[in-house]
Amino acid sequence: MSLIENEGLGSVLKTEVPKVGLRHPFVMHSILAISALHLSRHCSEPRRQVYIDIGVRYHSNALTLFIPLLSDVTLENCDGLFACSFLVSSFSFALQCLDTQAPSILMSKVIEVFKLVRGTASIAASARPWIEQGDMRPILKLTQCAQRTALSRHVHEVHGRLEAIINHQADEHCPAQLSASTRAVVVRSTGHLLEIFDFSIASDNQAAILAWPAIIDAEYFQLLRQIEPMSLVTLAHYGAILHIMTSTWWMAGWGKFLVNVAAAYLNETVRSEITWPLGIVNDTSDT
Known part of the structure; x- marks a missing residue:
């Protein structure tokens, strides 16, 4: 699975983020959530829906542990919170089983995802000095992704x-x-x-x-x-x-x-x- 097509950042996501996940269960839940969603893209029904449901369940577990910590960003948890915020945002972008819902629900989903992006930026801003000293620092950089x-x-x-x-x-x-x-x-x-x-x-x-x-x-x-x-x-x-x-x-x-x-x-x-x-x-x- 590749979240970013930049080789350097991709290496961080594949090696360093799982290490952070071993220390912080909410990160591991997020890794499993996005992985399940990625697998769903390569399956046909009904297995595709099984993977989507698994991903949503892990995503929910991650949020349960992740959200209470947002008011207490520390040197010890900043890498985990930053990595999780990136994964949560990516999951929310990827979860696009939305086009059959009412327009009012669709707009609420747009706003929800946009606020997650703002949350990632907020964590990065508040803990930047700490993150810059750790293994997550490459994610701070808005690195290149492949252009269409x-x-x-x-x-x-x-x-x-x-x-x-x-x-x-x-x-x-x-x-x-x-x-x-x-x-x-x-x-x-x-x-x-x-x-x-x-x-x-x-x-x-x-x-x-x-x-x-x-x-x-x-x-x-x-x-x-x-x-x-x-x-x-x-x-x-x-x-x-x-x-x-x-x-x-x-x-x-x-x-x-x-x-x-x-x-x-x-x-x-x-x-x-x-x-x-x-x-x-x-x-x-x-x-």
Whole structure:
């Protein structure tokens, strides 16, 4: 099983994380959870569902032990908490048996996963000096993950698309009923997406795009809960960028999932603003 296609980081995940798991049961539960989910990708029914159920059970066990410790990060447990937060986030991305559920449930799942990404970043920030001294330090680096070369022709379009979206969202007449505070949150969130996309391209570090949920305003999540249309337009563009730039198995389909969730809530007028993301995730010409 490979969670990251970068050889150096992959080695840490395969050798050092299991060692941490021997010291911290919640990490071992997370390792078993993501492993079971990976096995499910290579099975047909009914065995596939058996592995999914096993993975969910181990995931639940991990969270039971993991969550109470988040308020007490120490030198002794920081490596375990950081490794587990990464595994928990990966599991949540991978668990995509979601498309048969109601849209309201789907949005809650999106917000839940985004908050897990923020949690990983929070642990890294609070315990960074300790983590940098230990074996988990390579995970601190937003290392490269394989780019979807078949869709790389779309990458050059992204900067211009995001700039256009920001200009449109910043226009106080589009839509006129949007409050100034809501508009500011949406514009900042889209601006952060543009900044982290530009950074990922400039540094040849495609994995950086995964950090967007960790750097946006917390208020943006409330807008998603309220199904605010402009926030959904930004979400759809993030989904399209993920689709273009990520190819790890646990992210497979997640970009398309985000675009489809956004599209499910938008009326025809606003839906026209996500024509490009919809085209990206449904493009089969290069596959």
